[in-house]
Amino acid sequence: MSKDKDCFYCNKNEKLDEIMIEVCPLEVSTLYLFKDQTHKGRCIVAYKDHVKELFDLDDKELALFTKDVARAAKAVSKAFGADKVNYGAYADTLHHLHFHIVPKHKGEVEWGGTFAMNRENPVTLSVAEYKEVIEAIKKNFK
Ligand SMILES: [Zn+2]
Numbered sequence: 001m002s003k004d005k006d007c008f009y010c011n012k013n014e015k016l017d018e019i020m021i022e023v024c025p026l027e028v029s030t031l032y033l034f035k036d037q038t039h040k041g042r043c044i045v046a047y048k049d050h051v052k053e054l055f056d057l058d059d060k061e062l063a064l065f066t067k068d069v070a071r072a073a074k075a076v077s078k079a080f081g082a083d084k085v086n087y088g089a090y091a092d093t094l095h096h097l098h099f100h101i102v103p104k105h106k107g108e109v110e111w112g113g114t115f116a117m118n119r120e121n122p123v124t125l126s127v128a129e130y131k132e133v134i135e136a137i138k139k140n141f142k
Contacts, residue, residue, distance in 0.1 A: 001025050002049055002050045002051075002052040002141045003049070003050050004095075004096070007050055007094065007095075007096050008094075009046045009050070009094075009096040009098065010049075010050050010096065011063050016032075016034075018036050019034065019035055019036075020032035020033060020035055020044055021033045021035065021078065021130055021134065023043065023134050023137060023138065024138060024141075026045065026063050026068040026071065026072065027064050027067065027068055028047065028048050028061060028064040028065050028068060028112075029045050029046055029047045029065060029068045030045075030046050030048070031043055031044070031045055031068075031072050031137075032044045032045075032046065033068055033130060033133060033134055033137070034100070035122070035124055035125075035126065035130075036118070036119055036122035036123060036124065037102065037111075037122075037125055037130075037133065038109060038116075038122060038123045039102045039103055039109070039110075039115060040080050040103065040133065041076040041079055041080040041082070041103045041133060041137060042076075042100070042101065042103065042115075042134070043071050043072055043076055043100075043101040043137065044099065044101065045065075045068055045072050045098060045099045045101060045102055046096065046097070046098040046099050047065055047096070047097040047098065050095070051096070051097045052091075052095040052096075052097065053097070054089075054097065056092055056097075065097070069087070069101070071141060072101050073085045073087070073101050074140070075137050075138075075140040075141045076101055076103050076137055076140075077103055078134070078138065078140040079133075079136040079137050079139070079140045080103050081105075082103030082104060082105060083104060083105050083106045083111075084103075084104045085095075085101060085103055085104070086100075086101075086102040086103075086104055086114075086115050087099055087100065087101065087102075088100035088102065088114075088115065088117070100115070100117075102115045
């Protein structure tokens with residue numbers, strides 16, 4: 001399937017490393033931890049190929065990708081006790097199918113509203129803390 005030479009999801013280059021850390025491969029996608037951890041456990045599920053829209057996938061791939069998103073959301077939710085998981089798929093300028101998985105907590109930041117894509121004051125962690133979050137997510141996959 002297709003890759004795009006200018007896309008950081010396709011190339012897994014330093015631009016990708018700036019904003020996320022690979023957690024693990026899923027069935028038809030890759031799970032990444034978003035470096036801004038304002039919402040602890042926030043992740044991205046990126047489809048394996050350079051595909052723009054959900055409707056560009058055939059039924060089988062769509063089912064597999066949806067399952068990856070659901071499994072990731074469940075693991076994140078279990079790991080951090082989310083009251084609700086938010087899902088975001090925007091990518092106006094970067095046409096590589098991916099979902100933001102954002103655990104939300106009642107009464108806390110952005111509860112009842114839309115999560116900010118890129119915050120002015122991101123919450124970043126130490127290498128050890130990122131590792132802890134990643135391990136907590138991985139432990140909650142079944
Ligand atoms: Zn791509």
